[in-house]
Amino acid sequence: MYIDQLRLKSFRNYDQCAITLTPGINIFIGKNGQGKTNLLESIYFMSTTKSHRNIEDVQLIKLNEEFSCIDCHTCYEDQKLWFSAVIHKKGKNLSIRNQSVKKVSEFIGKINAVLFSPTDMNLFDASPKYRRHFLDVELGKMSNIYINQLNTYNRLLKERNAYLKQDNVDRILFDAITEQMILPQVSIIKKRQLFVDKLNGYITKFYQLMTESDDVIKIKYDSVVNYDIDDEVIKHDLISKYETTRDRDLLLRQTNIGIHREDIVFTINDFDVLAMASQGQKRMIIIALKLSLVAIIHEYTNEYPILLLDDVLSELDNHKKNRLIQILPKKVQTIITTTDPEDLLDSIMNQAVIYKIEKGSANQWMKNKSMI
Ligand SMILES: Nc1ncnc2c1ncn2[C@@H]1O[C@H](COP(=O)(O)OP(=O)(O)O)[C@@H](O)[C@H]1O
Ligand SMILES: [Mg+2]
Known part of the structure; x- marks a missing residue:
């Protein structure tokens, strides 16, 4: 187009x-x-x-x-x-x-549209929220199911946090909300993992083409669960994690786990980009990332x-x-x-x-x- x-x-x-x-x-x-x-x-x-x-x-x-x-x-x-x-x-x-x-x-x-902006250089040292935003924007452009699932999750998260702020939490309603939060997360985690895998399939190639180096760039998806290809395994992992953290959530009055706490980490030759890469290398990684996105969007949408x-x-x-x-x-x-x-x-x-x-x-x- x-x-x-x-x-x-x-x-x-x-x-x-x-x-x-x-x-x-x-x-x-x-x-x-x-x-x-x-x-x-x-x-x-x-x-x-x-x-x-x-x-x-x-x-x-x-x-x-x-x-x-x-x-x-x-x-x-x-x-x-x-x-x-x-x-x-x-x-x-x-x-x-x-x-x-x-x-x-x-x-x-x-x-x-895929945008490279000078502010993208913040991707590495900004908070995880910034990197999640990157995932959500890019996946959202390719799938409105993703947007709807994310909206559902965010609405439920808000409700759950509102319950946690109350002095007497209605445990039945609270557990019902927690349960409803599981399935949208399974789907979002799978889409995020697949997307990161696809980025990894391109990013080093574009980086090497730009820099004529042998450096290897990888992106690691730091998920709330241990990723598994089977939805049921992810689902049970999430359920048990929410059970384990329920008391902590009640004490701290906020939801401490979930896809709203995930992150991605960039590495260059297996070292954290944030600690190891020069400004010039970081810029090249961002450019390679954007070129990878172009390739992936073409793959997903033709x-x-x-x-x-x-x-x-x-x-x-x-x-x-x-x-x-x-x-x-x-x-x-x-x-x-x-x-x-x-x-x-x-x-x-x-x-x-x-x-x-x-x-x-x-x-x-x-x-x-x-x-x-
Ligand atoms: N809502 C607005 N109404 C009028 N001018 C605006 C508005 N927002 C930004 N500008 C003007 O746009 C200009 C910046 O444009 P920008 O596209 O960022 O510049 P550049 O060519 O450097 O990329 C500034 O002069 C700013 O005052
Ligand atoms: Mg400008």
Whole structure:
């Protein structure tokens, strides 16, 4: 799938903007603060119905405006679709082909975008919540069953925690909620494990292609249970863990185990990335992770996602810039932002369409660096 037209109205620093994109490599070049990340953010929003920056939707609306609109025209084989989002101060309306979408989960992932953002460098040293968020967003884009199961689990977890805050816990209701929390978790654990296994099938290959090293990157899923392929085994493991921790939960008045406490750990040559990898290596691991995601999404959905690379080039030497461009799967629409005209190596210029972003307007730009 690719986006051939993106229209923004009153979105961030954009007043009105319409951009025609190419199915291949698109580069947005412009000075800081002009609206490059905002453009990627609008596409990411159409993929996930949320910004990648940890903010409320209302901040996406241009200052002093009442609402904001994002329209995306997509092409997939011979199918063309219109996706629209209107963001109001009190909520958002989503539609596909002018048909309003009742459940957000029916919209998420229809446009599948994978984003590299400089803030992804936090993945290793941030709290486990950040890494779980990564798992949930990516799995959610590929499966609305996953989103529904996660929503069910989170609702039950909230109820269970509310019971735990009461002075006299109704044990029968409390146990009933705990029991209902088991099955969604079995399914989520299986999907998370499979996803991590699939990432492990790609990440080292992409890392080695980028770095020309022999380093081995692995991701370990730190689950609440000892993983087993048999659902019944996972189920019984969970039940017995909840029984063991019940008294502790009652004492501490919170749910201490469950998928809301899981994590993933990255290693390089079997050492923790957090302790061992340099900043440069961490960046390469993130890029390899994003390229792995592209491959997995294609495997799961038979469609290539759109790859959004925000400020990725400036930190790479010319050799690595070239390698990255070479490695990008040819069928993936890629949108790259940069501030630096020096990033536009001839090898990149030959393959890309370039747009200049200035004060919230985007114009296709002629292939002559001196014009910047
Ligand atoms: N809701 C908003 N209304 C108007 N301008 C905004 C809004 N949110 C952000 N901006 C402006 O957008 C600009 C930042 O855009 P961004 O895409 O992050 O820049 P960059 O080109 O460096 O990636 C800043 O000038 C900021 O003031
Ligand atoms: Mg930016």
